[in-house]
Amino acid sequence: MKAIRYSPWVMHFNAGACNGCDIEVLAALTPFFDPERLGVKLAPNPRHADIIIVTGALNKKAAERLRRLYDQTPSPKFVIACGACAISGGVFSGSYPLFSRADSVVPVDVYVPGCPPRPEAVIYGIKKLLDRVGEHGGD
Amino acid sequence: MVIVEIPIGPQHPALHEPIMLKVRTEGEEVVEVSVNTGYNHRGIEKLLEKNSWVRGMYISGRVCGICNAVHMQTYVQGVEKLMGVEPPPRANYIRTLVMELERIHSHMLVAAVMAEIIGFDTLFMLLMRDRERVMYLKELVTGNRVHADIHMLGGVKRDLDEVRRDRILSELKIVEERIKYYMKVFEEDYTIMKRLSEVGVIRKSEALRLSIVGPTLRASGIKSDVRSDDPYAAYSEIPFNVVSRDEGDSWARMMVRFGEALESVSIARYTVEKLPQGPAIPKTIPRATKPGEVISRVEAPRGELLYHIVSVGGANPYRVKIRTPSFLNILNTEKVYIGHRLADVPVIFASYDPCISCTERVMVIDEKSGKKTYVSMRDLARVRVG
Structure with a gap:
């Protein structure tokens, strides 16, 4: 748990997003915003990841993959739902291919709202999560 | 030589968006690439x-x-x-x-x-x-x-x-x-x-x-x-x-x-x-x-x-x-990968500037009778409650 608090590795999963959140998550991991000061690093693989950032309106095909990725990630693990679509479906809510919200497939720890959220908001979400891990020792 | 099938995606460090490239290789050489989509369909x-x-x-x-x-x-x-x-x-x-x-x-x-x-x-x-x-x-x-x-x-x-x-x-x-x-x-x-x-x-x-x-x-x-x-x-x-x-x-x-x-x-x-x-x-x-x-x-x-x-x-x-442009650029160029090495596949793919979010929506409409739709529809139907 301590290791996660000091250097969380983040994996990003696009579950049917419009790319808006994805480029903002990508921008949030680059030097202009510099999340490495918090130890945050992009993990290439679910088996290396501590935090999964889910973006996008979860469609049925991606929902299955998200659950599989979540199962592959070693515990302790956390999920951040990033953007209006991952939280509630956003503009796509009510569309036929949508499974549901991200938190109906995996347990979500932090919600970052916005369409898309600014990179600062994404980093703030990660920071909030890390603070909570520090206080309670995680789930 | 044995032909090996390597799936690239939908979650892969080289691709930032959910798409699956099924690459069949003989040693290092690519012999076939097929693109599998549907991970980003939003209707x-x-x-x-x-x-x-x-x-x-x-x-x-x-x-x-x-x-x-x-x-x-x-x-x-x-x-x-x-x-x-x-x-x-x-x-x-x-x-x-x-x-x-x-x-x-x-x-x-x-x-x-x-x-x-x-x-x-x-x-x-x-x-x-x-x-x-x-x-x-x-x-x-x-x-x-x-x-x-x-x-x-x-x-x-x-x-x-x-x-x-x-x-x-x-x-x-x-x-x-x-x-x-x-x-x-x-x-x-x-x-x-x-x-x-x-x-x-x-x-x-x-x-x-x-x-x-x-x-x-x-x-x-x-x-x-x-x-x-x-x-x-x-x-x-x-x-x-x-x-x-x-x-x-x-x-x-x-x-x-x-x-x-x-x-x-x-x-x-x-x-x-x-x-x-x-x-x-x-x-x-x-x-x-x-x-x-x-x-x-x-x-x-x-x-x-x-x-x-x-x-x-x-x-x-x-x-x-x-x-959308990516639809044509990604799906029509499956043949271009053939003969290249496996490490070149992400390079060629990225050089088309692929935008999966654009591509997805068109897919299902265009492929109603195709074989690929059958695969993706089966995936769509298999709803899993988490």
Whole structure:
């Protein structure tokens, strides 16, 4: 748990997003915003990841993959739902291919709202999560 | 030798979006690539039918986060034609400015992704840092970083004032210098040349046969650009060059994008300097159209984007068909990978500037009878409760 608090590795999963959140998550991991000061690093693989950032309106095909990725990630693990679509479906809510919200497939720890959220908001979400891990020792 | 099938994606470090490339290899050599999609389907065309003309604007913008203003422009100019509304010249110039800023940041993004894929992480970080300047400019003009949402039926939502105009001009100067520098890096760096040149070559005749569009087509030596062939917004009044190259390989595609980004800087500067006077924000928003249909074309950063909008009158569209550039560029080029090494597959894939969010929605409609649909439908049906 301590290791996660000091250097969380983040994996990003696009579950049917419009790319808006994805480029903002990508921008949030680059030097202009510099999340490495918090130890945050992009993990290439679910088996290396501590935090999964889910973006996008979860469609049925991606929902299955998200659950599989979540199962592959070693515990302790956390999920951040990033953007209006991952939280509630956003503009796509009510569309036929949508499974549901991200938190109906995996347990979500932090919600970052916005369409898309600014990179600062994404980093703030990660920071909030890390603070909570520090206080309670995680789930 | 044994043929091995290697799945790349939907979650893969080299791809930032969910798509699956099934690569069959014999040793290191690729013998077959098949593209499997459906991870990003959101049913946008159906949503557009269900919502009003004004709401449809926002949904069409959310087809793709990278080229959102272009999608909105295509939808809005089509609907304006149906409604018989003409946007004022000032609004056209502001729309053009936003679309060109989007083109600059899109081309910088694909260059950054390409740098990351070939393992040049420093260049990736530097490109992303300088891309933030363009994002800042976009925020300055539209108020939003990613989804511009500046279009409105019959005009734009925000006007430009003098203070912001000066700020844009001074920032554009820095952006231009940085793009020139990165262009030089891509031209002269030994590693980049080794990884990109002669990789994924598409010949001129082949490009025409496969109906490739956008920078990928122009890198094969064909000067085709909707901005000059069928001008929309303010492009008929703005001087610019269509950049093209003859090599047809991954490197040529990157160089065409850099050339275009520089052209976009000069177009953006022209629109800011020659901004016509007059109103830009519409006073009333039309709600209904006459029956009819319209085809609307726009040059997106990735190529020709086409909307076919059908109206039977009333508050909703009857049908909106979207054809996006990535759809053609990704699915028609499966053969190009053959004969290359496995490590070249992400390079070739990234050199098309793939935008999966655009591609997805078209897939299901086009493939109703195909074999691939059967696979994706089976996946769709297997709902898992977590």
